[in-house]
Amino acid sequence: MVGSKPIKLGSRSTAIEALRGVDLTGKVAVVTGGNSGLGSETIRALATAGADCVLCCRNKKAGQAVAAELQPTVKGKISVQRLDLADLSSIKAAGDALASLPSLDLLVLNAGVMAVRPKQHTKDGFELQFGTNHLGHFYLSSQLLPKMKKQGTPGRVVVLSSSAHGFGRIHIDDLNCERRWYGAWASYGNAKLANLLFVKELARRLQEEGSPVEAFALHPGICHTSIGEHMGGRATVFYCMYKPWLKSAAQGAATTIYAATAPELSGKSGAYLEDCHEAKPWRCARDADMARRLWDKSEELVQAALKKAGLA
Ligand SMILES: NC(=O)c1ccc[n+]([C@@H]2O[C@H](COP(=O)([O-])OP(=O)(O)OC[C@H]3O[C@@H](n4cnc5c(N)ncnc54)[C@H](OP(=O)(O)O)[C@@H]3O)[C@@H](O)[C@H]2O)c1
Known part of the structure; x- marks a missing residue:
């Protein structure tokens, strides 16, 4: 990842600007939720x-349409992989398919659902927002990280969190929201806090192993994408009314590109980013002990569900 130029990046920079001339020829990237918005x-x-990209999405046709539109304008090759993060069998199948990639340098865990109401569940019975945004990505990364680590070359895992992590809380003994009130926004905040704690613990583990793979979490800004359009009520009105002041998808993706490519982030694994800069997450996201406990519980939940589904 060489060739960066000293361009000052900020809240209105675009993803292409955030590249700062970086050359990713020969690199391979996997991006979840690649059919839409920031992805x-x-x-x-x-x-x-120049990176070859695997666009992962739950609707393969939608992904193929986006890949066909992007392909003529870009250097790297774009392929499509079906992946439903709300279904462990689909994640397992995607993990198996992605194992045959020649290499894997960048894993961008971008897909997400926001403020789902009423409460819904994944195919394996997890509350939908926690199950998709955190557990689905947790399981996917557990399948792909061994490949990244084995390469022995620098790689990055980039996780889309949100400033909404600030009102999140980890209910470690009821992660699946079975014995408490379900709030659509509260659950989104919890899942986005889980994304951040996942990165904190992943970075710690990678450092302990001496792996050159690094992990970063980020808030992309409030962006005009389809995530805000089908929530209904005041949230939809907000996203439509304030569209001119929100970031575009290209601006929203700038921090992801910064996290994936900026040479100055090397050695800063575990950092949280906003507007193409390091930022301080809320206190709840700095709890190393909770990050460890969440990792262990997530592993427990996923393993039990895999066993139940006959996939372990
Ligand atoms: N936009 C914002 O203001 C904002 C702010 C903070 C954080 N974020 C985060 O940024 C990320 C990207 O969001 P966006 O704004 O680009 O929204 P978006 O346009 O709605 O994109 C979300 C993507 O996630 C995919 N997805 C949802 N459920 C999935 C599942 N079960 N399996 C696989 N893919 C699934 C969607 O697929 P479908 O097209 O099939 O639905 C879509 O590709 C999310 O993690 C979001 O929480 C966004």
């Missing part, structure tokens, strides 16, 4: 810099 702009930028 497709992330793929556009990574593939513009």
Whole structure:
């Protein structure tokens, strides 16, 4: 990842600007939720810099349409992998398929659902927001990290969190929201806090192992993407009314590209980023002990569900 130029990046920078001339030829990237919003702009930028990208999405046709639109304008090759993060069998199948990639340098865990109401569940019975945004990505990364680590070359895991982690809370003995009130926004905050704690513990583990793979979490800014359009009520009105002041998807993806490519982030694994800069997460996201406990519980939940589904 060489060739960066000293361009000052900020809240209105785009994903292409955030590349700062970086050359990703020969690199391979996997991006979840690549068919829409920030995910497709992330793929556009990574593939513009020469990376071969795997666009993961739950609707393969939608992914193929986006890949066909992007491909003529970019250098890297874009392929499509079906992945439903709300279904462990689909994640297992995707993990098996992605194992045959020649290499894997960048893993961008971008997909997400926001403020789902009423309460819904994944195929394996997890509360949908926690199950998709955190557990689905947790399981996917457990399948792909061994490949990244085995390469022995620098790689990055980039996780899309949100400033909404600030009102999140980890209910360690009821992660699946079975014995407490379900709030659509509260659950989103909890899942986004889980994303951040996942990165904290992953970075710690990678450092302990002496792996050159690094992990970063980020808030992309409030962006005009389809995530805000089908929530209904005041949230939809907010996203539509304030559209001119929100970041575009290309601007929202800038921090992802910064996290994936900035040479100055080397050695800063575990950092949280906003507007293409390091930022301080809320206190709840700095709890190393909770990060460890969440990791262990997530492993327990996923393993039990895999066993139940006959997939272990
Ligand atoms: N936009 C914002 O203001 C904002 C702010 C803070 C954080 N974020 C975070 O940024 C990330 C990207 O969001 P976005 O704004 O680009 O929204 P988006 O356009 O709605 O994209 C979300 C992506 O996640 C995918 N997805 C949802 N459930 C999935 C599942 N079960 N399996 C696989 N993929 C699934 C969606 O697929 P479908 O197209 O099939 O639904 C879509 O590709 C999310 O993690 C979000 O929480 C966004």
